[in-house]
Amino acid sequence: MTRPTWISSAQALAALLAGSIFGLGLSMSGMLDPVRVRGFLDVAGDWDPSLAFVLGGAVAVAFVGMFLRRHLRRPALDTAFHLPATAPVDTRLILGSAIFGIGWGMAGLCPGPALAALSLGLAPVMLFITAMLAGMTIHDRMAAPHPGGSRP
Protein backbone atom coordinates (compact mmCIF):
# COMPACT_ATOMS: atom_id res chain seq x y z
CA MET A 1 0.00 0.00 0.00
CA THR A 2 2.22 2.82 -1.21
CA ARG A 3 0.37 5.95 -2.08
CA PRO A 4 1.33 9.62 -1.98
CA THR A 5 1.15 11.16 1.50
CA TRP A 6 -1.16 13.94 0.35
CA ILE A 7 -3.77 11.34 -0.63
CA SER A 8 -3.76 9.85 2.89
CA SER A 9 -4.02 13.33 4.41
CA ALA A 10 -6.83 14.27 2.02
CA GLN A 11 -8.67 11.04 2.90
CA ALA A 12 -8.32 11.77 6.62
CA LEU A 13 -9.60 15.33 6.06
CA ALA A 14 -12.55 13.99 4.04
CA ALA A 15 -13.32 11.51 6.84
CA LEU A 16 -13.10 14.31 9.43
CA LEU A 17 -15.52 16.42 7.35
CA ALA A 18 -17.94 13.51 6.84
CA GLY A 19 -17.76 12.59 10.54
CA SER A 20 -18.46 16.19 11.61
CA ILE A 21 -21.49 16.46 9.31
CA PHE A 22 -22.71 13.07 10.59
CA GLY A 23 -22.32 14.22 14.22
CA LEU A 24 -24.02 17.56 13.51
CA GLY A 25 -26.88 15.74 11.78
CA LEU A 26 -27.30 13.32 14.69
CA SER A 27 -27.32 16.23 17.17
CA MET A 28 -29.90 18.17 15.16
CA SER A 29 -32.12 15.14 14.51
CA GLY A 30 -32.77 14.29 18.16
CA MET A 31 -31.31 10.81 17.68
CA LEU A 32 -28.63 11.56 20.27
CA ASP A 33 -31.33 11.37 22.94
CA PRO A 34 -32.07 7.78 24.10
CA VAL A 35 -35.48 8.88 25.40
CA ARG A 36 -36.56 9.91 21.88
CA VAL A 37 -35.03 6.80 20.28
CA ARG A 38 -36.99 4.61 22.69
CA GLY A 39 -40.06 6.78 22.07
CA PHE A 40 -39.76 5.91 18.37
CA LEU A 41 -39.54 2.18 19.17
CA ASP A 42 -42.53 2.43 21.54
CA VAL A 43 -45.09 2.05 18.74
CA ALA A 44 -47.76 0.61 21.06
CA GLY A 45 -47.31 3.42 23.61
CA ASP A 46 -46.71 7.17 23.31
CA TRP A 47 -45.13 6.92 19.82
CA ASP A 48 -42.64 9.60 18.72
CA PRO A 49 -42.45 9.41 14.88
CA SER A 50 -39.51 11.84 14.51
CA LEU A 51 -36.94 9.11 13.83
CA ALA A 52 -38.85 8.04 10.74
CA PHE A 53 -38.08 11.53 9.36
CA VAL A 54 -34.40 11.13 10.31
CA LEU A 55 -34.14 7.79 8.53
CA GLY A 56 -36.21 8.97 5.55
CA GLY A 57 -34.13 12.13 5.06
CA ALA A 58 -30.85 10.22 5.47
CA VAL A 59 -31.75 7.44 3.03
CA ALA A 60 -33.09 9.92 0.44
CA VAL A 61 -29.88 11.99 0.35
CA ALA A 62 -27.61 8.91 0.59
CA PHE A 63 -29.56 7.44 -2.35
CA VAL A 64 -28.49 10.42 -4.51
CA GLY A 65 -24.88 9.64 -3.53
CA MET A 66 -25.32 5.97 -4.49
CA PHE A 67 -26.84 7.08 -7.81
CA LEU A 68 -23.91 9.42 -8.57
CA ARG A 69 -21.47 6.59 -7.73
CA ARG A 70 -22.76 4.55 -10.66
CA HIS A 71 -21.39 7.19 -13.01
CA LEU A 72 -17.93 7.22 -11.43
CA ARG A 73 -15.14 4.73 -12.09
CA ARG A 74 -13.50 5.47 -8.74
CA PRO A 75 -13.95 7.78 -5.73
CA ALA A 76 -12.23 11.17 -5.80
CA LEU A 77 -9.49 10.20 -3.33
CA ASP A 78 -8.94 6.47 -3.85
CA THR A 79 -8.34 4.00 -6.67
CA ALA A 80 -11.50 1.95 -6.08
CA PHE A 81 -14.77 1.86 -4.15
CA HIS A 82 -14.70 -0.35 -1.05
CA LEU A 83 -18.22 -1.70 -0.97
CA PRO A 84 -19.27 -5.03 0.53
CA ALA A 85 -19.96 -7.70 -2.07
CA THR A 86 -23.57 -8.80 -2.41
CA ALA A 87 -24.22 -11.87 -0.30
CA PRO A 88 -27.35 -13.80 0.60
CA VAL A 89 -29.28 -13.14 3.80
CA ASP A 90 -27.98 -15.66 6.34
CA THR A 91 -28.51 -16.73 9.94
CA ARG A 92 -25.62 -14.63 11.26
CA LEU A 93 -27.09 -11.46 9.73
CA ILE A 94 -30.54 -12.07 11.22
CA LEU A 95 -29.34 -13.34 14.61
CA GLY A 96 -26.78 -10.52 14.93
CA SER A 97 -29.33 -7.85 13.96
CA ALA A 98 -31.87 -9.34 16.41
CA ILE A 99 -29.30 -9.15 19.25
CA PHE A 100 -28.36 -5.60 18.19
CA GLY A 101 -32.03 -4.53 18.26
CA ILE A 102 -32.53 -5.86 21.80
CA GLY A 103 -29.53 -3.84 23.04
CA TRP A 104 -30.68 -0.77 21.07
CA GLY A 105 -34.15 -0.99 22.63
CA MET A 106 -32.84 -1.54 26.17
CA ALA A 107 -30.85 1.71 26.43
CA GLY A 108 -31.87 3.67 23.31
CA LEU A 109 -28.23 3.93 22.25
CA CYS A 110 -26.47 2.66 19.12
CA PRO A 111 -22.82 3.12 18.03
CA GLY A 112 -23.07 6.48 16.16
CA PRO A 113 -25.08 8.51 18.68
CA ALA A 114 -23.12 6.95 21.58
CA LEU A 115 -19.77 8.03 20.06
CA ALA A 116 -21.10 11.53 19.30
CA ALA A 117 -22.57 11.87 22.81
CA LEU A 118 -19.19 10.87 24.29
CA SER A 119 -18.09 14.50 23.89
CA LEU A 120 -20.78 15.57 26.39
CA GLY A 121 -18.89 13.70 29.12
CA LEU A 122 -21.77 11.62 30.50
CA ALA A 123 -20.74 8.59 32.59
CA PRO A 124 -23.46 6.20 31.30
CA VAL A 125 -22.39 6.92 27.70
CA MET A 126 -18.76 6.10 28.54
CA LEU A 127 -19.91 2.90 30.23
CA PHE A 128 -22.01 1.99 27.16
CA ILE A 129 -19.07 2.54 24.78
CA THR A 130 -16.78 0.40 26.97
CA ALA A 131 -19.35 -2.40 27.10
CA MET A 132 -19.95 -2.08 23.33
CA LEU A 133 -16.22 -2.43 22.57
CA ALA A 134 -16.13 -5.44 24.91
CA GLY A 135 -19.10 -6.95 23.06
CA MET A 136 -17.31 -6.46 19.72
CA THR A 137 -14.15 -8.10 21.11
CA ILE A 138 -16.11 -11.02 22.60
CA HIS A 139 -17.71 -11.57 19.20
CA ASP A 140 -14.42 -11.40 17.29
CA ARG A 141 -12.67 -13.77 19.71
CA MET A 142 -15.46 -16.31 20.14
CA ALA A 143 -18.08 -16.04 17.43
CA ALA A 144 -16.38 -14.72 14.30
CA PRO A 145 -16.83 -16.99 11.25
CA HIS A 146 -13.33 -16.17 10.02
CA PRO A 147 -10.64 -13.68 11.07
CA GLY A 148 -11.58 -10.12 10.27
CA GLY A 149 -15.31 -10.69 9.94
CA SER A 150 -17.34 -8.96 7.24
CA ARG A 151 -19.21 -5.73 6.62
CA PRO A 152 -22.76 -4.82 5.51
Next chain:
Amino acid sequence: MIAYWPSLIGGMLIGLSAALLLLLNGRVAGISGILGRLTQGSQVPTNAAFVVGLMIGPSLYRLVSGAWPAVTIPASLPVVVMAGLLVGFGSRMGSGCTSGHGVVGLARLSPRSLAAVATFLTTGIVTVTLMRLAVP
Protein backbone atom coordinates in the same frame (compact mmCIF):
# COMPACT_ATOMS: atom_id res chain seq x y z
CA MET B 1 -45.05 18.61 10.68
CA ILE B 2 -43.14 21.73 11.87
CA ALA B 3 -41.86 19.79 14.88
CA TYR B 4 -40.21 17.28 12.54
CA TRP B 5 -38.13 19.74 10.46
CA PRO B 6 -35.00 19.38 12.67
CA SER B 7 -35.30 15.59 12.41
CA LEU B 8 -35.68 15.72 8.62
CA ILE B 9 -32.79 18.19 8.14
CA GLY B 10 -30.61 16.29 10.63
CA GLY B 11 -31.35 13.08 8.73
CA MET B 12 -30.46 14.74 5.42
CA LEU B 13 -27.11 15.83 6.90
CA ILE B 14 -26.46 12.20 7.90
CA GLY B 15 -27.26 11.17 4.31
CA LEU B 16 -24.95 13.91 2.98
CA SER B 17 -22.15 12.60 5.20
CA ALA B 18 -22.66 9.06 3.88
CA ALA B 19 -22.66 10.32 0.27
CA LEU B 20 -19.48 12.36 0.83
CA LEU B 21 -17.60 9.46 2.42
CA LEU B 22 -18.59 7.22 -0.49
CA LEU B 23 -17.83 9.67 -3.31
CA LEU B 24 -14.57 11.00 -1.80
CA ASN B 25 -13.04 7.97 -0.04
CA GLY B 26 -15.11 5.16 -1.54
CA ARG B 27 -16.09 3.99 1.97
CA VAL B 28 -19.34 3.00 3.67
CA ALA B 29 -20.36 5.31 6.55
CA GLY B 30 -21.12 2.45 8.92
CA ILE B 31 -20.16 3.42 12.45
CA SER B 32 -19.77 -0.10 13.85
CA GLY B 33 -17.60 -1.00 10.83
CA ILE B 34 -15.47 2.15 11.19
CA LEU B 35 -15.06 1.53 14.93
CA GLY B 36 -14.30 -2.17 14.36
CA ARG B 37 -11.59 -1.39 11.79
CA LEU B 38 -10.18 1.30 14.08
CA THR B 39 -9.86 -1.11 17.02
CA GLN B 40 -8.29 -3.71 14.69
CA GLY B 41 -5.69 -1.14 13.60
CA SER B 42 -6.90 -0.95 10.00
CA GLN B 43 -6.66 2.45 8.18
CA VAL B 44 -6.24 4.14 11.54
CA PRO B 45 -5.79 7.81 10.44
CA THR B 46 -8.95 7.86 8.27
CA ASN B 47 -11.15 5.93 10.70
CA ALA B 48 -9.88 7.93 13.69
CA ALA B 49 -10.55 11.18 11.79
CA PHE B 50 -14.17 10.14 11.18
CA VAL B 51 -14.70 9.28 14.87
CA VAL B 52 -13.12 12.60 15.94
CA GLY B 53 -15.45 14.41 13.52
CA LEU B 54 -18.42 12.53 14.96
CA MET B 55 -17.46 13.70 18.47
CA ILE B 56 -17.06 17.31 17.23
CA GLY B 57 -20.67 17.16 15.92
CA PRO B 58 -22.43 18.19 19.15
CA SER B 59 -20.08 21.20 19.50
CA LEU B 60 -20.91 22.28 15.93
CA TYR B 61 -24.58 21.95 16.82
CA ARG B 62 -24.01 24.18 19.84
CA LEU B 63 -22.36 26.80 17.59
CA VAL B 64 -25.36 26.73 15.25
CA SER B 65 -28.20 26.51 17.78
CA GLY B 66 -26.72 27.87 21.00
CA ALA B 67 -27.57 24.79 23.04
CA TRP B 68 -26.12 21.31 23.54
CA PRO B 69 -28.22 18.46 22.13
CA ALA B 70 -30.41 16.77 24.75
CA VAL B 71 -29.12 13.41 25.98
CA THR B 72 -31.18 11.79 28.74
CA ILE B 73 -30.35 8.24 29.81
CA PRO B 74 -33.01 6.87 32.16
CA ALA B 75 -31.65 3.28 31.99
CA SER B 76 -29.88 1.97 35.10
CA LEU B 77 -26.14 1.28 34.83
CA PRO B 78 -26.49 -2.56 34.70
CA VAL B 79 -29.00 -2.14 31.85
CA VAL B 80 -26.60 0.24 30.06
CA VAL B 81 -23.75 -2.32 30.35
CA MET B 82 -25.93 -5.20 29.11
CA ALA B 83 -27.23 -3.03 26.24
CA GLY B 84 -23.67 -2.06 25.25
CA LEU B 85 -22.53 -5.71 25.21
CA LEU B 86 -25.51 -6.73 23.03
CA VAL B 87 -25.11 -3.75 20.65
CA GLY B 88 -21.36 -4.44 20.22
CA PHE B 89 -21.77 -8.22 19.79
CA GLY B 90 -24.84 -7.94 17.55
CA SER B 91 -23.41 -5.24 15.27
CA ARG B 92 -20.33 -7.40 14.60
CA MET B 93 -22.31 -10.60 14.04
CA GLY B 94 -24.88 -8.80 11.85
CA SER B 95 -22.15 -6.91 9.93
CA GLY B 96 -23.55 -3.46 10.68
CA CYS B 97 -25.78 -1.18 12.70
CA THR B 98 -28.29 1.64 12.21
CA SER B 99 -25.91 3.62 9.98
CA GLY B 100 -24.32 0.93 7.78
CA HIS B 101 -27.51 -1.08 7.24
CA GLY B 102 -30.10 1.60 8.03
CA VAL B 103 -28.73 4.48 5.93
CA VAL B 104 -26.13 3.24 3.43
CA GLY B 105 -27.55 -0.28 2.98
CA LEU B 106 -31.11 0.89 2.40
CA ALA B 107 -29.89 3.62 0.01
CA ARG B 108 -28.07 0.86 -1.95
CA LEU B 109 -31.29 -1.19 -1.92
CA SER B 110 -29.33 -4.07 -0.37
CA PRO B 111 -31.57 -7.07 0.48
CA ARG B 112 -29.26 -7.94 3.40
CA SER B 113 -29.61 -4.46 4.88
CA LEU B 114 -33.38 -4.47 4.39
CA ALA B 115 -33.54 -7.78 6.29
CA ALA B 116 -31.22 -6.43 9.01
CA VAL B 117 -33.23 -3.20 9.48
CA ALA B 118 -36.55 -5.10 9.62
CA THR B 119 -35.03 -7.45 12.21
CA PHE B 120 -33.49 -4.87 14.56
CA LEU B 121 -36.54 -2.61 14.36
CA THR B 122 -38.72 -5.59 15.32
CA THR B 123 -36.58 -6.73 18.28
CA GLY B 124 -36.10 -3.09 19.35
CA ILE B 125 -39.87 -2.49 19.37
CA VAL B 126 -40.51 -5.76 21.23
CA THR B 127 -37.81 -4.92 23.81
CA VAL B 128 -39.13 -1.41 24.52
CA THR B 129 -42.72 -2.68 24.72
CA LEU B 130 -41.85 -5.53 27.10
CA MET B 131 -39.78 -3.23 29.32
CA ARG B 132 -42.66 -0.72 29.50
CA LEU B 133 -45.09 -3.49 30.44
CA ALA B 134 -42.71 -4.89 33.07
CA VAL B 135 -41.90 -1.49 34.62
CA PRO B 136 -44.81 0.85 33.78
